[in-house]
Amino acid sequence: MTLKIGLVSISDRASQGVYQDQGIPALEEWFARALTSPFETVARLIPDEQAVIEATLKALVDDEGCHLVLTTGGTGPAPRDVTPEATLAVADREMPGFGEQMRQVSLKFVPTAILSRQVGVIRKSSLILNLPGQPKAIRETLEGLKDENGQVAVSGIFAAVPYCIDLIGGPYIETDETVVKAFRPKSAQKPKA
Ligand SMILES: Nc1ncnc2c1ncn2[C@@H]1O[C@H](COP(=O)(O)OP(=O)(O)OP(=O)(O)O)[C@@H](O)[C@H]1O
Numbered sequence: 001m002t003l004k005i006g007l008v009s010i011s012d013r014a015s016q017g018v019y020q021d022q023g024i025p026a027l028e029e030w031f032a033r034a035l036t037s038p039f040e041t042v043a044r045l046i047p048d049e050q051a052v053i054e055a056t057l058k059a060l061v062d063d064e065g066c067h068l069v070l071t072t073g074g075t076g077p078a079p080r081d082v083t084p085e086a087t088l089a090v091a092d093r094e095m096p097g098f099g100e101q102m103r104q105v106s107l108k109f110v111p112t113a114i115l116s117r118q119v120g121v122i123r124k125s126s127l128i129l130n131l132p133g134q135p136k137a138i139r140e141t142l143e144g145l146k147d148e149n150g151q152v153a154v155s156g157i158f159a160a161v162p163y164c165i166d167l168i169g170g171p172y173i174e175t176d177e178t179v180v181k182a183f184r185p186k187s188a189q190k191p192k193a
């Protein structure tokens with residue numbers, strides 16, 4: 001079973017061509033660097049419309065069979081920011097730790113981290129995570145913050161994603177530890193391929 005990752009860039013202006021979308025390229029680049037196990041991606045660029053976001057998330061999970069879906073954009077307090085509402089509307093269960101940890105990590109970068117209403121949820125056997133829209137926020141929240149010696153100062157959320165995918169029945173994900181170390185209890189670790 002190959003890991004399938006849905007990437008959803010949610011931006012009125014990027015989807016209208018006012019500026020070039022940097023969300024999908026930043027996500028693609030991050031996964032190419034971080035994962036050492038096989039994966040494929042399916043990407044969508046859509047406007048900040050709640051019905052469109054919900055339909056896209058459902059299609060990626062139910063029809064495309066994505067094990068993991070990452071969104072970027074639309075998590076703030078502006079009236080057009082509706083990504084968290086759309087994500088909760090398609091959720092079976094909430095995973096509050098992801099939003100909590102992302103705001104903790106992001107506070108090390110910007111004081112406006114508290115403005116992001118990002119959520120993590122499970123739909124069927126897929127994990128859906130909201131990331132902020134700033135392209136640099138993708139790396140910051142997934143990878144966390146390292147000190148000058150390369151030691152982890154604040155864990156990024158991706159450290160917990162492989163074990164979460166194990167627990168909901170998805171493929172075994174392996175990472176490049178210099179980018180992000182996947183934490184699993186010893187009993188859940190498989191020998192390196
Ligand atoms: N897909 C994207 N590509 C490049 N830059 C982006 C993208 N999404 C957001 N940004 C940048 O991050 C900022 C904050 O993102 P946010 O999701 O709040 O966008 P926004 O201001 O509502 O933009 P939009 O009108 O495109 O939806 C944007 O103002 C923009 O500078």
Ligand SMILES: Nc1nc2c(c(=O)[nH]1)N[C@H]1C(S)=C(S)[C@@H](COP(=O)(O)O)O[C@H]1N2
Binds near residue numbers: 081109112133
């Ligand atoms: N890691 C990280 N988190 C961040 C930011 C950032 O630059 N880096 N920007 C913040 C800002 S300015 C806002 S308004 C909120 C919501 O962003 P969004 O509407 O683009 O999703 O995310 C916050 N979280």
